[in-house]
Amino acid sequence: MITRRRRPIHATMLAGGLVAGLVTPWTAAVAGAGVGAADGRPLPRVASATLCGDQYVLALADPEQIVALSPHATKPWLSLLADQAATYPRLRPSAEGYLHAGVDMVITNAWTDHATAALLERFGVTVARIPLEDDIDRIAALTRDIGRALGHPARGDALADTLLARIAAARAAAPGRDRVALYLRPGGGTAAEGAYVATLMDAVGLRNQATEAGLSGWSSWSLEQVIADPPDLLVTSFFDSPHAGMGQAFGDHPAFTTRAATIDRIEVPGAAWVCGGWILAEAVEALTEGLEALNAREAHP
Incomplete structure (x- = not known):
């Protein structure tokens, strides 16, 4: 058996000097949620309801933005960034829990927790829904969109560019x-x-x-x-x-x-x-x- 474990990419190490790609619209909610340090507006306080959301939040958000992660965020066989997740609270997904924690944005899957998402949106919380996607270009575009929504477009671009470069290298080899x-x-x-x-x-x-x-x-x-x-x-x-x-x-x-x-x-x-x-x-x-x-x-x- 050939087993391979490598240190995961850290977005802040990759953010400089990368070429920005074409951004495809994600959802109206996320497209309108982009805030960032560059424009002086406060960065959104964010929680993740799912493992996929955990990976995006940990890679792209500033530590002070992270309110909570999913219950599985620290399990190393499930979460690529389990070590980084250990310092943050973990909440079971519920509208009441997120509202009590004072979040501005929740990242979840597109196919689950519809009632929770709808209730959060009624109270003014931005809900970013991650679709089940197999197309690499769309995944890269999604990554850029999430980076922008969290106020860190350069970090999103860095992760997207790395994904596209590694796929291209694999196809060539x-x-x-x-x-x-x-x-x-x-x-x-x-x-x-x-x-x-x-x-x-x-x-x-x-x-x-x-x-x-x-x-x-x-x-x-x-x-x-x-x-x-x-x-x-x-x-x-x-x-x-x-x-x-x-x-x-x-x-x-x-x-x-x-x-x-x-x-x-x-x-x-x-x-x-x-x-x-x-x-x-x-x-x-x-x-x-x-x-x-x-x-x-x-x-x-």
Whole structure:
């Protein structure tokens, strides 16, 4: 198994000297929420209701802007920036909790907490909804928009530019070499065309076994399929979770571990692609470096 963990990007280290990209409108709420240190207006006090929101808030906001993070923000197998999250309060998402904390903005998922979001907006709180997205250009545009909404457009541009540059480099190098690969989580989950994990697998030059089997988006794969028709490469994530072996389809199942021992495998930290945000820059880097190490090993067995 090739496991790769790297220090995550820190936006403030990347903010200078980068070329600004084209900003695509996100939502009317966020487009109208842009404030910043440059214009002298106060920066918004922000809370995150989700893991994806945590990654954006921690990377882009000033510490004094951060009112609260999600309940899972400090779990290292889920949050890329878990260490940074440890110093901030964590709230269970609720309109009452956020209003009591005096937030100006809440970042959440576009597909959850609709009632909470609507109530917050009634009380004048800006709600920034992050969509489930697999298109890299749109993810980059979203990242710029969030940076602008938090009052730090240069930081948003930095993360977006890094994401685009790493994807472009992966496509140019194509270290996957047309291997048939299967993405797996301990519960048997996989990703086919239409899921951002599959987008990154395509970017590095891998053939996606789940896509070729006719699946789309987030789907599932059986233990029997792995044993009967193993891929050239397993791309796995979340097997380091403390819950990975508890009643799961794969986890520590002896049939899987025996078969997997005969297949090349790259473990991408699950926290690097727990959502379709700027953190995918870390995921594609981990995947690229894992493939490069595998190529080097094959060249010099």
